[in-house]
Amino acid sequence: MADNDSEDWPTGIRCVRFQKNSAFHPEIKSVPYSATFGCEAHGGLNTSTLPVEAIARKETEKDLFAVTPIRPDYDNDNSLFQSDSVAYRIQATIDETRAHDVTDRDLLQVELGNTSSHDTDTM
Numbered sequence: 001m002a003d004n005d006s007e008d009w010p011t012g013i014r015c016v017r018f019q020k021n022s023a024f025h026p027e028i029k030s031v032p033y034s035a036t037f038g039c040e041a042h043g044g045l046n047t048s049t050l051p052v053e054a055i056a057r058k059e060t061e062k063d064l065f066a067v068t069p070i071r072p073d074y075d076n077d078n079s080l081f082q083s084d085s086v087a088y089r090i091q092a093t094i095d096e097t098r099a100h101d102v103t104d105r106d107l108l109q110v111e112l113g114n115t116s117s118h119d120t121d122t123m
Contacts, residue, residue: 021033022041033041057063 018041021036022031024030025032025035028035031041
């Protein structure tokens, strides 16, 4: 709220909540929003750090990128996955999270293993 020089708590809380829920959490090795809802959080420009006046004047994606630190290469189809882009960092986080995930099949095997060991112990 200090960044926007505002005392509008309902709007400020919404932005802070979005930032917290869409940031990578090292303990759960995931983004809280993604872990809860199974998809990426979609935020509009209202949750960005761009001034409202700058957003209002933009008509195209190129205009928007002109005022942001992300500089996609429009001649290259893979521009969103350049190492300095936000999309690349998000995808890298997702890939890292998936590398550490346990699959449902693994959980089922562990569960079946535990069930059979309990049956043999009690008989």
